[in-house]
Amino acid sequence: MSLLTGKIVCVTGSSRGIGRACAIECAKHGATGLVLHYFGDDVTEGEIRSLKAEIEGAYTYAKVATVPGDIADPATAVKAIAVGVESFGRIDVLVSNAGICPFADFLTMPHATWERTRQVNLDGTFYVTQAVANQMKTQVPQGGAIIGISSISALVGGGTQCHYTPTKAGILSLMQSCAIALGKYNIRANAVLPGTIATDINKEDLADEKKKDGMIQRTCLRRLGGESISVSQSISSQTSSLAPDDIAGPVVFLASDLAKYVTGASLLVDGGLFVNLQ
Template sequence: MALLPGKIVCITGSSRGIGRACAVECAKQGAKGLILHYLGDAATEQEVQSLREDIEANYAPTKAVVVAGDIGDPTTSSKIVEAGVAAFERIDVLVSNAGICPFAEFLTMPLAVWEKTRQVNLDGSFYATQAVAKQMEKQTPQGGSIIGISSISALVGGGQQCHYTPTKAGILSLMQSCAVALGKYNIRANAILPGTIATDINKEDLSDEVKREGMIKRTCLGRLGTPEDIAGPVVFLASDLARYVTGASLLVDGGLFVNLQ
């Protein structure tokens, strides 16, 4: 039985990786409509249009609208909500997923790298969450589900992630506080903390075979994660099965965090 029958789901950063896998799984689980955000350059334009065509061809009657824009610009989130409401009249679920991780040494990191990472990861998540929550508040008592894609990096450090880990910790904290602020509108807010997931964001880093094998050995399950491994937990938190789950953080890392020895 489908877990998201009739739901309208908005996903930021949907053209590839975790966002794309979430879009496909939501369609499989009966979502009525998808609002697919992407950056808007030539590469993501082609990718998201391919995704939209695939979903509408293979998962009918699911329909999808696409919205381009820099998520670090607050006007993009307004455009996302406007497009979603125009197409589907409401938004039931937000998956705040858009993010970047340009690995950099702390002492030589240009301030522009810090600023851009914060703008996309943390500011963008705040803008999207606030814009969608305003729409969901209008839908009370129906409410909605907001899912912030944080990271295991919210809990541990990384030598080349001094700009990235604070943004992911911020997303975790944002979801916790939004759970408190939005509960009265029947809006749930939760965070998912992926471990090492093989996507474009870390493709170059994982091209080092020694490092890749080391990361694999650190997991309890003996493999890196895939975007599809995150899509399932996202669907759960979006669904009515999780109707009493809010303010939670779900670590999806194959046992990486607990495997100290």
């Protein structure tokens, strides 16, 4: 079933992890245009080239436009939307995913760590959401779907995440307020709250096998997100090893017309981690 046939989708932070999986899943479900933002250093440059080649090779109807830049810079958001409109004429879906989580002790945390985390995670989400909303308001037909990638950390604390959890709570709140502000323009805004997903952002933290096993045992499904990936759910085995498609599926749902009456919602996707208090 192609849920996004003909849709134009913009994904920030798309070179790896959740963003990469979302880009692949959107193409799989029929998106014909993908605007893929990435940071722009040597590493992400290579990753985005391989992603573009994989998508356009596997899904011949899908075309990819790429946009490098620091999402904490408002100009990057403006450029991403402009490239999308220039390449495809409109933007139907935004997946605001770019984010960082440099684990740090609260009492000794440099203020620069707080500033950078807020700038990338929360400020960047605000900038790209505002830019795409202005485009969705003016395009014909009017409207679109905005999905902010928040986190279970918007609901619970973390001793080495005192700088990170407030940004994810802010993204959740931003999506709720945008649902109110933008509904009259036929723009939906929703948040996805991943639990612990095996990606580069937390690979060092999960290298502690005792901690990792504890997290697995706390989930109702007894696995971390992204750790049980079938070959049919990814383009290549190289991608599937870290492809967190557990999040990409719910993102596609919220982007699609199946969710046409869903806005201001928060979808917790955590394998039952949050509810398992016993």
